[in-house]
Amino acid sequence: MPPRASKRKSAPPNSSSVTSSDGRSVSSKAKIKGLEKIDRLFNTYANSSFGMIDPEGIEALCSDLGVDYTDVRILMLAWKLKAEKQGYFTQDEWQTGLKALGVDSLSKLKKALSDLEKEVEKPSNYEDFYTYAFRYCLTEEKQKSVDIESICELLNLVLGVQFRPQIDSLIEYLKVQNDYKVINSDQWINFLRFCKEISFPDLENYDAIQAWPLILDNYVEWMREKHS
Amino acid sequence: MENKAIGLDKGWDYMQKGITKLKRILEGLPEPPFTSEEYMMLYTTIYNMCTQKPPHDHSQQLYDKYREAFEEYISSTVLPSLREKHDEFMLRELAKRWANHKVMVRWLSRFFHYLDRYFIARRSLPTLNEVGLTCFRDLVYQEVHAKVKDAVITLDTGAYYSRKASSWIEEDSCPDYMLKSEECLKKERDRVSHYLHSSSETKLSEKVQNELLVAYANRLLEKEHSGCRPLLRDDKVEDLSRMYRLYCKIPRGLDPVANIFKPHITAEGTALVQQAEDATSNQASSATGVQEQVLIRRTIELHDKYMAYVTDCFQNHTLFHKALKEAFEVFCNKTVTGNSSAELLATFCDNILKKGGSEKLSDEVIEETLEKVVKLLAYISDKDLFAEFYRKKLARRLLFDRSANDDHKRSILTKLKQQCGGQFTSKMEGMVTDLTLARENQANYEDYLRSNSAAHPGIDLTVTVLTTGFWPSYKSFDLNLPAEMVKCVEVFRGFYETKTKHRKLTWIYSLGTCHINGKFEQKIIELIVLTYQAAVLLLFNASDRLSYSEIMAHLNLTHDDLLRLLHSLSCAKYKILSKEPNTKTISHGDYFEFNSKFTDKLRRIKVPLPPVDERKKVVEDVDKDRRYAIDAALVRIMKSRKVLGHQQLVSECVEQLSRMFKPDIKAIKKRMEDLITRDYLERDKENQNMFRYLA
Numbered sequence: 038m039p040p041r042a043s044k045r046k047s048a049p050p051n052s053s054s055v056t057s058s059d060g061r062s063v064s065s066k067a068k069i070k071g072l073e074k075i076d077r078l079f080n081t082y083a084n085s086s087f088g089m090i091d092p093e094g095i096e097a098l099c100s101d102l103g104v105d106y107t108d109v110r111i112l113m114l115a116w117k118l119k120a121e122k123q124g125y126f127t128q129d130e131w132q133t134g135l136k137a138l139g140v141d142s143l144s145k146l147k148k149a150l151s152d153l154e155k156e157v158e159k160p161s162n163y164e165d166f167y168t169y170a171f172r173y174c175l176t177e178e179k180q181k182s183v184d185i186e187s188i189c190e191l192l193n194l195v196l197g198v199q200f201r202p203q204i205d206s207l208i209e210y211l212k213v214q215n216d217y218k219v220i221n222s223d224q225w226i227n228f229l230r231f232c233k234e235i236s237f238p239d240l241e242n243y244d245a246i247q248a249w250p251l252i253l254d255n256y257v258e259w260m261r262e263k264h265s
Numbered sequence: 266m267e268n269k270a271i272g273l274d275k276g277w278d279y280m281q282k283g284i285t286k287l288k289r290i291l292e293g294l295p296e297p298p299f300t301s302e303e304y305m306m307l308y309t310t311i312y313n314m315c316t317q318k319p320p321h322d323h324s325q326q327l328y329d330k331y332r333e334a335f336e337e338y339i340s341s342t343v344l345p346s347l348r349e350k351h352d353e354f355m356l357r358e359l360a361k362r363w364a365n366h367k368v369m370v371r372w373l374s375r376f377f378h379y380l381d382r383y384f385i386a387r388r389s390l391p392t393l394n395e396v397g398l399t400c401f402r403d404l405v406y407q408e409v410h411a412k413v414k415d416a417v418i419t420l421d422t423g424a425y426y427s428r429k430a431s432s433w434i435e436e437d438s439c440p441d442y443m444l445k446s447e448e449c450l451k452k453e454r455d456r457v458s459h460y461l462h463s464s465s466e467t468k469l470s471e472k473v474q475n476e477l478l479v480a481y482a483n484r485l486l487e488k489e490h491s492g493c494r495p496l497l498r499d500d501k502v503e504d505l506s507r508m509y510r511l512y513c514k515i516p517r518g519l520d521p522v523a524n525i526f527k528p529h530i531t532a533e534g535t536a537l538v539q540q541a542e543d544a545t546s547n548q549a550s551s552a553t554g555v556q557e558q559v560l561i562r563r564t565i566e567l568h569d570k571y572m573a574y575v576t577d578c579f580q581n582h583t584l585f586h587k588a589l590k591e592a593f594e595v596f597c598n599k600t601v602t603g604n605s606s607a608e609l610l611a612t613f614c615d616n617i618l619k620k621g622g623s624e625k626l627s628d629e630v631i632e633e634t635l636e637k638v639v640k641l642l643a644y645i646s647d648k649d650l651f652a653e654f655y656r657k658k659l660a661r662r663l664l665f666d667r668s669a670n671d672d673h674k675r676s677i678l679t680k681l682k683q684q685c686g687g688q689f690t691s692k693m694e695g696m697v698t699d700l701t702l703a704r705e706n707q708a709n710y711e712d713y714l715r716s717n718s719a720a721h722p723g724i725d726l727t728v729t730v731l732t733t734g735f736w737p738s739y740k741s742f743d744l745n746l747p748a749e750m751v752k753c754v755e756v757f758r759g760f761y762e763t764k765t766k767h768r769k770l771t772w773i774y775s776l777g778t779c780h781i782n783g784k785f786e787q788k789i790i791e792l793i794v795l796t797y798q799a800a801v802l803l804l805f806n807a808s809d810r811l812s813y814s815e816i817m818a819h820l821n822l823t824h825d826d827l828l829r830l831l832h833s834l835s836c837a838k839y840k841i842l843s844k845e846p847n848t849k850t851i852s853h854g855d856y857f858e859f860n861s862k863f864t865d866k867l868r869r870i871k872v873p874l875p876p877v878d879e880r881k882k883v884v885e886d887v888d889k890d891r892r893y894a895i896d897a898a899l900v901r902i903m904k905s906r907k908v909l910g911h912q913q914l915v916s917e918c919v920e921q922l923s924r925m926f927k928p929d930i931k932a933i934k935k936r937m938e939d940l941i942t943r944d945y946l947e948r949d950k951e952n953q954n955m956f957r958y959l960a
Contacts, residue, residue: 227953247911247912247953248956
């Protein structure tokens with residue numbers, strides 16, 4: 038989730054001028070041209086002193102793309118770019134990602150976003166994306182867990198559409214319980230499994246004897262008490 | 266008819282077909298009955314074979330083959346069918362086979378009739394009829410007659426006892442019914458030895474047992490006023506022994522008895538627990554502890570009583586040992602008035618062992634009682650909780666109760682070790698050893714003082730050095746010691762450093778005792794107080810009157826501690842300090858003065874300081890230790906197995922720890938999660954329920 042933008046430090050650079058033609062072959066020329074366009078697009082949003090797109094840049098990108106920076110599609114974009122650090126896109130990441138998307142301009146990127154959604158939803162990609170979403174929140178070095186508040190937002194963003202009732206209920210529980218103040222990756226993965234495998238809202242096929250994380254055992258107990 | 270002679274084989278082949286057809290009819294298989302032609306052909310074949318000129322006269326062979334036909338049929342078909350049946354069914358089968366046999370004899374003798382007319386008469390041999398019947402007698406009757414007799418008698422006896430039982434069960438009490446049953450069995454056994462085959466005895470006894478004991482087992486045992494439960498309640502040892510004797514011979518016969526035994530004990534035990542609960546809630550709080558101690562005593566008595574049943578009446582049968590164990594495990598783990606049974610048991614031991622405990626008992630009785638307590642410990646799942654409470658109380662006894670009996674101390678430790686393993690008692694043994702060493706140490710210290718007279722602090726000091734790992738953890742505060750005591754501490758430290766340089770001494774003033782002379786107006790009284798109390802009193806050597814806050818500032822104690830201290834000195838039995846205002850409780854604005862008018866008839870008094878309730882801390886400490894123990898067990902198991910399923914891991918963990926406590930599944934899960942976060946374990950990617958050890 039891209040964090041809120043901080044104050045800009047320097048003015049954004051202007052777009053660079055068109056390169057002159059030389060004796061290179063057409064396809065490589067096209068490649069170079071494509072790469073140049075990608076780079077140009079990069080420079081539109083990058084913070085020149087860091088050499089990468091920072092949170093402010095991402096915000097600007099979002100508004101240009103016509104999506105809210107809290108939109109899940111931006112998270113998907115980060116996933117596609119394999120962005121390491123939340124709120125930042127390096128030039129490498131940008132280049133590789135946009136090439137993989139096959140886009141080199143803003144309008145193409147806009148279109149690609151909806152295709153991206155479908156790509157993420159493919160079962161083979163979904164789990165990867167889901168795990169990525171958690172990792173993306175580990176902003177500190179050696180951080181292994183994410184605080185409850187952020188997890189609730191993330192759950193809503195990532196799973197909310199597909200599993201609305203489960204997520205709403207789970208978020209409610211996470212906010213009232215006080216056994217856990219942070220969630221680790223093992224628990225995170227099991228949230229998805231829970232939504233996929235356990236029938237809702239009866240929770241009939243949930244068996245606490247199995248290896249579900251304790252937090253889900255507690256959640257199920259809480260649910261059963263509420264509904265008894 | 267042809268003139269050619271019929272060969273024996275060919276002729277017999279033909280006969281055999283007829284015989285086979287006859288057998289099929291007898292067996293009830295679909296077969297059309299003999300036609301007149303068939304009959305005539307068979308008869309004529311025999312006739313011809315018998316009237317042929319020698320050497321083709323086959324009369325003798327045919328006569329033999331006739332008998333063999335019966336023998337063959339009986340051996341191959343009739344006897345097996347009888348052998349596989351028993352009792353009533355066998356009798357029915359026998360009747361059927363006998364009827365069949367007569368038919369077979371009739372038919373075959375008709376086919377072979379010609380033999381009867383000349384051959385048999387000439388040779389004076391038994392007739393075909395006789396031969397047929399003799400075969401049956403020789404083969405069948407010989408074999409089964411004993412069985413038949415038994416079957417008939419058993420059937421008869423069974424019916425007899427069934428009738429008797431149905432009337433007895435209505436009228437008789439359980440003990441009477443059992444007496445009658447025992448007699449009947451004895452009578453039948455005697456009867457058998459007189460005129461029946463000994464192999465019948467088992468069958469017969471079984472039948473009688475069945476009719477008398479098995480058929481009515483439930484009604485008998487459950488009889489309201491005389492059944493198993495009342496017998497247990499009223500110590501009817503003889504009747505219970507008889508019950509065991511009667512039912513132990515029946516396979517699984519003891520199960521219903523055990524199934525009454527166990528819930529009965531559980532109910533009695535639970536009732537005791539409930540009684541204790543009720544009594545404590547009714548009585549005033551000053552009687553706390555008494556009801557719980559009574560409960561332990563009663564539980565011990567209950568155990569003695571039912572263990573006696575198991576060993577005497579029930580001949581130490583494992584089924585009953587198991588029932589007793591499971592019953593006790595149920596109610597021994599219930600909490601009573603918020604105290605766990607582990608704690609109650611530890612308090613009970615403490616009371617017996619400490620000087621001035623609630624009972625004055627002889628050594629023998631103490632030993633015996635301790636032995637029984639250790640037995641009860643086996644049923645408690647939170648053994649580690651007991652250990653911790655016991656250790657805390659042992660520490661108090663060791664440090665304050667110097668003259669309490671050493672032998673008992675050691676003997677209970679030995680018993681505990683046997684019951685729960687060395688790990689359980691190692692710390693406690695360490696504590697006891699520390700004290701022995703401390704005495705030596707003290708002697709050395711006194712020698713040291715003698716040789717360094719300048720170093721003497723001016724006050725007699727006895728120090729007990731405790732090894733940290735063995736003793737419960739004590740908070741040590743930075744009490745501001747009075748100057749006199751500071752010197753003591755320094756001198757001892759000097760001495761200790763001559764002995765060893767590598768150890769750090771931490772002083773626990775909360776455990777120290779002090780003898781102070783109080784110079785009261787009437788007389789000097791020696792006060793035995795705790796070091797903390799002494800520190801407070803010594804302040805009054807310098808000032809006549811001190812406020813609460815001044816005392817607090819001087820000594821650097823917490824409010825909780827100070828309240829207790831001041832209370833013990835000014836509001837309890839002995840008012841060494843007088844308080845202004847003279848209320849029953851201490852408040853922060855109070856003022857204190859040395860009460861010079863205080864006196865007592867004794868020359869030396871002990872001013873007690875009631876100890877803080879340690880329960881919460883003990884429970885916390887035990888919980889912490891349990892977390893480490895679970896971690897260690899999980900890592901140990903995973904290290905050796907490398908990959909393991911969740912359920913198996915949990916059950917192995919529970920098993921490993923069962924000697925000390927029963928781990929909660931949730932606690933195990935939580936520790937597993939912690940180990941995952943700390944990268945000791947990981948979940949298998951493919952199978953959510955499998956875990957992998959990360960080296």
